[in-house]
Amino acid sequence: MPPDQARRARLPLTWILAALAVAALVALALILPDPERPGGSEGSEAPTTPTALPLESTESTTLTVPQDVRIAERSIDLVGGSSYLVTVEVTTEKPEGSAGEAMYMGIGLQCASHDPQADGRSVGGTQNLLDGEQTTFRNQLLLTPEVDARYSCNITASNPYEEVAAAGVTVEINGTWIIDRATGLALETEVDEMLPATVPTGEVQVVLKQTIPLAELTERSDRRLRVLSSLHVTTCTGVNGSREAGRAWCAEEDIDETGSDVIDRLRLEILDSQGAVCDVIADSSSEVQIDRHRHHQLLAAEETAELRDEPCGETLRISRVIENRGLASLVVHSSNTSMIALEVTDG
Structure with missing residues (x-):
């Protein structure tokens, strides 16, 4: 067979092999996920459009x-x-x-x-x-x-x-x-650094504390800070219910069946360069009686405070304070206790 005829006879086979190769590549592309596309892997739940809030x-x-x-x-x-x-x-x-x-x-x-x-x-x-x-x-x-x-x-x-x-x-x-x-500063206190703790009868104890440099807040004329906090507490009417972090926080000398009479305070203060309080911008309190029937409770508090245009100091301190008037000691747990500070930027 002349060379030109042999070349013409091989052409259809070449086309067939090329077509098969292209088809295989297309099929592979359909099977494999695109690494650049979010949600390409199986089981992913990547969102498409952010949810409208609040x-x-x-x-x-x-x-x-x-x-x-x-x-x-x-x-x-x-x-x-x-x-x-x-x-x-x-x-x-x-x-x-x-x-x-x-x-x-x-x-x-x-x-x-x-x-x-x-x-x-x-x-x-x-x-x-x-x-x-x-x-x-x-x-x-x-x-x-x-x-x-x-x-x-x-x-x-x-x-x-x-x-x-x-x-x-x-x-x-x-x-x-x-x-x-949150459209501005949002800060959650590390409660495990201070809790759990036992507040004995007759004592006043800062159970949560957070300091914020005022320079971290937005520069504006109507600066406000919102604080939300919840304390999970147990009165020492018995040892049961006081266990956390591997031990009981109510000792025998802490126990009294009448329960605890508590003053719970949320306080926001401005500290000067020496760390002394030069202004109190919020101070709220409530009295709570926790007897042996109630035994444990979630104490919630919230404050929104305005910051002065020219504050007397450079640091804001947020404190949750417990005064226990007795007769039983009071345990403040780290589990389910929280304190969050948020800059209010609307309005």
């Missing part, structure tokens, strides 16, 4: 002892590199005349993400409910994802105990959580 999730249900319930579950898409305040409020009431002198209740707020670079957080509190007395739990946390991420948040309420006097009692649970983006 966002509120509310739901009501009933709980019959023993039972755990979960409500107000919702997903939110957050932007990496930003800080978000999440607050939770749960109200409930043990019916008048229902079984048992008191009824345990634990509540929690959980916010979780499948992304390992998005920090999951939880916070809550416990208290024994008394007949006919409405109880409100309040707490808060900061979410600070490093990357854009989808979170799922929910509220839980729990009384898992079967062999208790309140078994079979039904209560209504009303829960709300709210999330909003």
Whole structure:
């Protein structure tokens, strides 16, 4: 066969092989994920559009002892590199005349993400409910994802105990959580550095403290700071319930069955260059009696304070102070205790 005829005979085979190679490349591209595209890997939940904020999730249900319930579950898409305040409020009431002198209740707020670079957080509190007395739990946390991420948040309420006097009692649970983006300074106190701690009878103790250089706040004429704090406490009417960090915080000498009479104070002060207080810009207090029936409680406080145009010092100090008038000592737990300071930039 002449050379030119042989070349023409091989051409169709060359085209077929080229077509097969292109088809294989296309199929491979469809199978493999694009490493440059967010959410390309299996199981990823990267958000497409950030959720409009503030966002509120509310739901009501009933709980019959023993039972755990979960409500107000919702997903939110957050932007990496930003800080978000999440607050939770749960109200409930043990019916008048229902079984048992008191009824345990634990509540929690959980916010979780499948992304390992998005920090999951939880916070809550416990208290024994008394007949006919409405109880409100309040707490808060900061979410600070490093990357854009989808979170799922929910509220839980729990009384898992079967062999208790309140078994079979039904209560209504009303829960709300709210999330909003922090537009200025947002700072959460490292509570583990100071807590847990026991406040003996007759003592006044700073149980949480945070200092903020005023230079870190935005330069504006109407500077304001919002502080939210919750203390999870137990009165030493017995050793039970005071355990944390591997030991009991109520010793024998701390115990008194009458419970604790407490003055709880949230105080914001300006310190001069020597560290002395030169101005008090907020100081609120409340008196709380925690007897053996209530036993443990979540003490919530909030303040919004204005900063003067020309402050007397360079540092702001935020303090949560407990004065225990006795007769039992009081344990302040690190678990479910929080303090968050936020710069108010709106208005």
